[in-house]
């Protein structure tokens with residue numbers, strides 16, 4: 001294998017969409033086409049045979065992730081047109097051996113996927129001894145969401161074998177050069193291509209990036225920066241989807257339409273509009289933070305107004321969320337400051353100092369702890385627990401990316417029901 005191979009993983013559930021996207025990827029320079037595991041599970045071997053019939057000059061991979069009955073699964077994939085069949089490297093040696101025997105019998109190759117293998121360096125060598133033709137250093141989608149670095153596994157196994165190693169798992173235009181520099185001979189890409197609104201363009205850019213290998217600089221060190229960058233891109237709706245509709249506050253609205261804020265929560269508990277702790281929190285909050293206030297359901301007396309808002313802007317605070325009311329709304333709207341409230345009221349309380357800063361509070365139906373991430377926009381406010389912030393943020397990015405492709409197909413004239421094939425996937 002002289003030039004590294006770009007393998008496009010068609011991890012879709014609709015065969016007609018997969019064939020269309022495959023064509024766009026081929027136009028962008030894809031070398032190999034993979035019938036992804038979700039596609040095989042939803043469409044069966046028809047997925048493999050259709051891809052082979054449609055793209056006879058391209059190597060077709062069946063990502064069976066075979067864990068048992070190796071001979072049967074390799075035979076069915078081979079007879080359907082697969083050139084390479086993927087088996088799980090963690091499977092028993094007998095499964096691997098049977099798969100290899102069947103592959104030799106039907107003239108196809110075996111790729112062993114190292115996903116979730118306990119000791120990948122040792123297992124990689126064992127798999128080579130068992131006769132597999134390729135290894136796949138694969139960090140699964142769920143593992144990626146929790147921050148496992150895709151190329152970390154590649155670096156662990158690349159020097160343990162002489163057979164070609166593929167890299168897979170959230171690989172993008174940004175990370176594909178590092179995969180090549182780390183020694184991968186095949187780069188497997190799914191979401192960065194198939195969920196793009198421009199499949200051909202994304203394929204072309206990754207293909208070109210692979211031809212300019214760059215030393216891999218390792219995963220982004222600062223998770224907070226990555227979280228903030230992604231939350232700035234996605235919507236509160238994307239985050240709600242990623243959290244399975246948990247985390248969304250209820251009963252509040254944005255005072256300044258069109259504004260958005262993301263940041264870590266500085267929590268404030270106050271009562272009956274007492275504005276001392278809310279205002280003192282401004283001095284404790286840092287640039288980019290969001291002050292979250294529970295006014296104990298009080299909506300008749302506001303603990304917040306124009307002057308506090310000016311002070312927030314001076315501190316670079318991203319926004320304010322109040323389970324209660326705000327006042328001086330016309331002035332706040334002129335400042336276009338992101339603030340979400342339950343109500344508007346002209347009354348203010350007194351600065352007596354009741355309450356506290358930095359404790360766990362309840363706000364519009366959600367529990368908020370200091371340091372939880374907050375995202376607010378015109379659709380509402382969602383709280384992301386700090387303990388799962390990176391995972392949920394990454395999943396929200398996946399939701400956002402998936403919608404990019406759906407939006408593209410709607411612009412091409414399909415209905416949403418057609419794109420989602422709702423009739424087929426209604427709960428039986």
Ligand SMILES: O=C(CO)[C@H](O)[C@H](O)COP(=O)(O)O
Pocket residue numbers: 009010011036037063138139140141168169170171188189190191192
């Ligand atoms: O096998 C897979 C998931 O089990 C995917 O095909 C593989 O992870 C590549 O897709 P992505 O680039 O979206 O991670």
